[in-house]
Amino acid sequence: MIxxxxxxxxxxxxxxxxIELILETAKSFKEVSSRDIKKVPALRGKTVVTLFFEASxxxxxxxxxxxxxxxxxxxxxxxxxxxxxxGETLLDTARNxxxxxxxxxxxxxxxxxxVLLLAEGLNCSVVNAGDGCREHPTQAxxxxxxxxxxxxxxxxxxxxxxxDILHSRVARSNIWGLxxxxxxVTVCGPATLMPRGIEALGVEVCYDLKKVLKQSxxxxxxxxxxxxxxxxxLPSMRxxxxxxxxxxxxxxxxxxxxxxxxxxxxxxxxxxxxxxxxGKQSVxxxxxxxxxxxxMAVLYLxxxxxx
Amino acid sequence: MDSRFRGNDMGRGMGLLIKNASIVNADxxxxxxxxxxxxxxxxxxxxxGIAPGNHEIIDAAGxxxxxxxxxxxxxxxxxxxxxxxxxxxxxxxxxxGGFTSIMCMPNTNPVIDxxxxxxxxxxxxxxxxxxxxxxxxxxxxxxxxxxxxxxxELKASGCLAFSDDGKxxxxxxxxxxxxxxxxxxxxLIIEHCQDPLLSACGVMNEGVVSTRLGLKxxxxxxxxxxxxxxxxxxxxxxxxxxxxxxxxxxxxxLIRFAKSQGIKVTAxxxxxxxxxxxxxxxxxxxxTKVSPPLRSREDVQAIKEAIADGTIDCIVTDHAPHTKxxxxxxxxxxxxxxxxxxxxxxxxxxxxxxxxxxxxCQLVDKMSSAPARIVGLANKGMIKLGYDADITIIDPxxxxxxxxxxxxxxxxxxxFIGRKLKGQxxxxxxxxxIVYHAPIA
Numbered sequence: 001m002i003x004x005x006x007x008x009x010x011x012x013x014x015x016x017x018x019i020e021l022i023l024e025t026a027k028s029f030k031e032v033s034s035r036d037i038k039k040v041p042a043l044r045g046k047t048v049v050t051l052f053f054e055a056s057x058x059x060x061x062x063x064x065x066x067x068x069x070x071x072x073x074x075x076x077x078x079x080x081x082x083x084x085x086x087g088e089t090l091l092d093t094a095r096n097x098x099x100x101x102x103x104x105x106x107x108x109x110x111x112x113x114x115v116l117l118l119a120e121g122l123n124c125s126v127v128n129a130g131d132g133c134r135e136h137p138t139q140a141x142x143x144x145x146x147x148x149x150x151x152x153x154x155x156x157x158x159x160x161x162x163x164d165i166l167h168s169r170v171a172r173s174n175i176w177g178l179x180x181x182x183x184x185v186t187v188c189g190p191a192t193l194m195p196r197g198i199e200a201l202g203v204e205v206c207y208d209l210k211k212v213l214k215q216s217x218x219x220x221x222x223x224x225x226x227x228x229x230x231x232x233x234l235p236s237m238r239x240x241x242x243x244x245x246x247x248x249x250x251x252x253x254x255x256x257x258x259x260x261x262x263x264x265x266x267x268x269x270x271x272x273x274x275x276x277x278x279g280k281q282s283v284x285x286x287x288x289x290x291x292x293x294x295x296m297a298v299l300y301l302x303x304x305x306x307x
Numbered sequence: 308m309d310s311r312f313r314g315n316d317m318g319r320g321m322g323l324l325i326k327n328a329s330i331v332n333a334d335x336x337x338x339x340x341x342x343x344x345x346x347x348x349x350x351x352x353x354x355x356g357i358a359p360g361n362h363e364i365i366d367a368a369g370x371x372x373x374x375x376x377x378x379x380x381x382x383x384x385x386x387x388x389x390x391x392x393x394x395x396x397x398x399x400x401x402x403x404g405g406f407t408s409i410m411c412m413p414n415t416n417p418v419i420d421x422x423x424x425x426x427x428x429x430x431x432x433x434x435x436x437x438x439x440x441x442x443x444x445x446x447x448x449x450x451x452x453x454x455x456x457x458x459x460e461l462k463a464s465g466c467l468a469f470s471d472d473g474k475x476x477x478x479x480x481x482x483x484x485x486x487x488x489x490x491x492x493x494x495l496i497i498e499h500c501q502d503p504l505l506s507a508c509g510v511m512n513e514g515v516v517s518t519r520l521g522l523k524x525x526x527x528x529x530x531x532x533x534x535x536x537x538x539x540x541x542x543x544x545x546x547x548x549x550x551x552x553x554x555x556x557x558x559x560x561l562i563r564f565a566k567s568q569g570i571k572v573t574a575x576x577x578x579x580x581x582x583x584x585x586x587x588x589x590x591x592x593x594x595t596k597v598s599p600p601l602r603s604r605e606d607v608q609a610i611k612e613a614i615a616d617g618t619i620d621c622i623v624t625d626h627a628p629h630t631k632x633x634x635x636x637x638x639x640x641x642x643x644x645x646x647x648x649x650x651x652x653x654x655x656x657x658x659x660x661x662x663x664x665x666x667x668c669q670l671v672d673k674m675s676s677a678p679a680r681i682v683g684l685a686n687k688g689m690i691k692l693g694y695d696a697d698i699t700i701i702d703p704x705x706x707x708x709x710x711x712x713x714x715x716x717x718x719x720x721x722x723f724i725g726r727k728l729k730g731q732x733x734x735x736x737x738x739x740x741i742v743y744h745a746p747i748a
Contacts, residue, residue: 012519090637111639112521113591132639134521172521196524197515 003301007119007126010135011176019177022297023145029300030293032069042300043072046103050076051094052129053109058264058288059129059139063106066295072103072303090114091121098122104303107131112169125302133167139263140173142294144181146287147218150259155182160212161203162244163222163271164193166233170222170263175201188212189222189244192233209244213254220261221246221271237270247273251281259283309715312399313742315436322346322362323739325698328372330690333672340368345696345739353692363741367700370733373671374690375407375697377678379468380497380551380575380623381648383409383440386427387416392628392717394428398437400626400648400716402743405732407438407697408679408687409648413445414473420445420456422464429465437742438735439697441682443497444469446485452478455485462494467682470497472551473598475533477503483540490546495682497549500533500558501525501599510639512585512600520589522638525600531557538565538572547571549681552625554580554599556609563618573620573681574613578647578654579722581610587722593634594722597627598643614673615664621677624651628718646716649709650723656703656730667703696739705731 001021011019032040048067050060060076067074079093090109097105104125107115112132119126130136148154159178165171165187178185185203187194199205206212213219224240234240246260260272260282268274277284323345330337330353344352344362383397392400394411401409411428413419419428425442432440444466448454450473458469469489475498476482482498489496506529511517513524534550538561541548553559553576565572579597584604587595595601613619627644634641655674659665665673679688686695709723735743 111637113638116591117637132521133523169521172519195518196513196526197518200515201519 003304006302008137008298008302009115009119009126009128011137011140011173011180012135014180016180019141019144019180022141022294022301023148025297025301026141026145026290026293029296030290032296033289033292038069039071040069041071043067043070043303046072046303047101048072048074048104048106048299049097049102050074050106050129051079051097052077053079053090054130056108056129058291059108062288062291063129063295066292067299069292070296070300072299091117094118094122098124104299127298127302130169133169133172135173136169137173138291138295138298139170140177141298142287142291143174143220143261143263144177145290145294146261146283149286149290150283151217154178157183157217158186158215159183160186160188160216160219161222162209162212162219162246163189164224164228165189165198165222166193166195167225167228168222170220174220175203179203186212186216190234190240193228209246210250210253213246213250213258216255216258218259218261219246220263223263223265224267224270241270245270245273246276248275248279251276261287264288311743311746312402312437313740315433322351322360323365323696323736323741324357324359324362325365325367325372325700327366327368329367329370330372331667331671332374332689332691333668333676336668343372343690343698345698345736348696348738350690350692350694350696353690365700365734365741370700370702371667372690373699373701374675374688375699375735375737376405376652376674377408377684377688378406378624378626378648378651379410379621379678379682380472381409381411381626382414382628382644383411384415384628385431386424390717391630391633394431394440395435396715396717397626397648398432398435398440400646400714402437402735402737403715403732404648404650405652405699405701405735406648407699407735407737408441408684409438410441410443410468410682412443412470412472414450418445418450419443420448420450422460425461425464425466438737441465441467443472446471446476446496447481450474452476452481455481455488458488458492458494462492466494467684468495468497468549470499470551472497472499474503475499475501479536479540482537483544486540486544486546486548490544495547495549497551498533498537499551500530500537502529502533505529505532509600510596511588512602514585514603516585516588522588527555527557527602530555530599531561534558534561538562538570541572542568542570545571547573550574552577552580552599552623553610553619554602554606556606559609559613559618563613566618574618575621575623576610576614576619577623577625578651578658579645581607581614582654582658583607583722588638591638592722593636593638593641594645594720596638596641596643597645611659611664614659615669620673620681622651622655622673623678624648628716629720630718634720644720646714646718646721649714649716650721650728652701652732653707653728653730654723657728660703661729696736698736699732700734700736701730701732703730705729707731
């Protein structure tokens with residue numbers, strides 16, 4: 001299998017074998033992180049910049065560690081801009097950074113499609129760390145990696161994605177990735193946060209969390225942004241957690257071998273209760289561990305392509 | 308100096324004789340070529356074998372001769388955003404696209420809500436002298452949706468129609484009052500139908516594509532509830548209303564029903580609504596970001612049918628120039644709009660006439676006669692003795708490719724760049740003078 005992509009902008013454009021190659025590559029890199037000396041020289045001499053226009057701790061650190069464990073030089077830039085600020089700032093900023101001979105740029109931005117603008121306007125590799133509501137490919141890849149680790153396969157798995165589907169790039173990337181690998185995906189959340197025509201992406205819609213917990217092998221609970229209530233999508237956080245929050249009592253009625261995932265950071269007591277987040281069915285910390293391995297694989301692959 | 312364009316100061320005094328003209332009016336195509344003599348801005352004679360005299364002569368053999376095209380919906384950006392377009396560059400784009408009369412929308416800075424701005428635009432358009440420019444007055448002062456403008460004064464200074472285009476008059480009571488007042492003055496109200504609360508800052512059509520792209524959706528109901536409201540108000544007041552840039556199947560159904568009830572509603576659409584679907588947004592090309600947004604395949608089909616059956620009365624450009632700096636900032640941040648003056652005729656011929664959806668006569672109706680009738684431009688929209696000598700000569704079969712460099716508009720925000728179109732404007736004649744001629748191929 002040969003990797004041919006200079007950028008990783010989303011999973012929509014990848015084939016099943018592209019995704020399998022990333023997951024396979026991540027497997028060997030996971031081993032690196034468990035060593036006493038957690039470093040390989042794969043990207044020695046390369047420079048990786050993380051350019052984040054939105055707040056992030058986990059994803060940024062995960063990318064930084066991934067690059068460092070591959071021996072790349074790293075630089076983190078937290079660009080403080082409001083959501084209304086213009087993309088020209090984005091491209092200008094990125095071009096200035098690139099002019100210092102950067103090999104890869106890991107970008108997060110609040111506008112959907114912004115990473116496409118960068119990939120077009122820059123010569124270096126661009127890795128999407130989340131663009132608006134569109135894609136967050138490495139999150140979905142680490143979710144799939146975790147699923148594969150737990151179940152030994154993805155084909156045929158039943159996966160529920162719970163919460164604010166409308167605004168979720170994690171949901172979209174997971175839908176692309178999981179369906180390409182043969183999983184059956186059900187999305188579940190308030191009707192006001194369910195995007196129109198989502199079925200066309202090859203998923204089922206269900207508004208009954210109990211049913212989803214019963215039928216699924218795994219559920220991914222999405223983070224609920226507090227602003228959604230101010231935007232009137234929800235009557236109250238209380239009602240949200242009653243209908244769509246996962247707690248131990250609801251889990252007890254669910255599928256026995258169900259695992260609970262969350263991209264983090266969790267609003268404990270909203271999407272998942274504390275006992276679920278810390279409970280034996282939760283794989284939330286495994287996801288975090290796997291995130292580094294998956295991001296190592298992605299950086300290794302995109303920087304290994306020849307033009 | 309671009310020799311294709313001839314403004315006011317050139318060629319004065321001479322008559323213009325168009326030889327061998329195959330005349331296309333909305334009601335019929337002339338059965339044999341005739342000569343048209345234009346004198347002092349009027350069509351002075353239509354006959355065979357008119358003597359050449361001292362007149363400037365055009366041989367139109369093999370071409371089609373149409374009444375000058377009329378676009379009742381453009382944005383010229385002057386005053387205020389002269390970096391995007393000016394009355395001069397917009398006039399050039401208009402005559403290159405075959406238009407001899409255009410109406411410019413009031414969302415300028417300052418807004419066209421007082422006589423001084425109207426007079427400035429008309430004076431500047433006359434100085435440029437390429438085509439007729441009719442300012443559309445704002446319905447509300449500053450387009451703020453609070454108080455009506457002094458419509459009578461605006462009418463006296465040259466406004467034939469009123470609109471808060473760019474947005475709807477959200478306050479329904481104020482809109483009702485505007486319609487009543489406009490009825491008294493016998494001027495047209497043009498409504499931009501888009502309920503901003505329902506649009507909720509959407510940047511493209513709400514549907515499967517917006518879901519896929521993770522872009523904020525603007526639902527069709529933002530348009531249709533506004534259409535339904537305006538139809539009800541028109542019925543109640545027995546007043547006229549013209550609905551701008553219709554983009555939806557459901558809007559067409561509502562208008563069709565309203566017309567069947569005798570309600571005085573007219574409607575327009577733009578080429579992008581019968582050529583492009585929301586799939587075009589998949590590239591995140593900001594020239595596909597337009598308001599109302601590009602819709603579904605089903606809507607595109609319905610718009611074509613509504614053009615053919617007369618539900619939609621006319622085709623306008625909604626020419627909305629934006630600079631590269633303003634447009635190339637990512638999809639969310641980019642302003643809405645695309646340029647259309649130079650591509651509309653080609654798109655209409657390629658997508659409507661060539662496939663047989665409408666014939667050339669209907670095209671003339673949609674792009675000249677009907678707009679003249681709707682806004683009350685007397686003596687325009689037909690090639691007829693005594694009418695204004697506004698004439699567009701086209702070669703409907705000549706193919707050309709839309710290029711960025713080819714645009715004479717100041718802005719280049721067109722989603723049609725690279726597209727091959729049939730139908731080329733050869734000459735544009737305004738007030739009996741050649742104002743534009745295409746370079747010899």
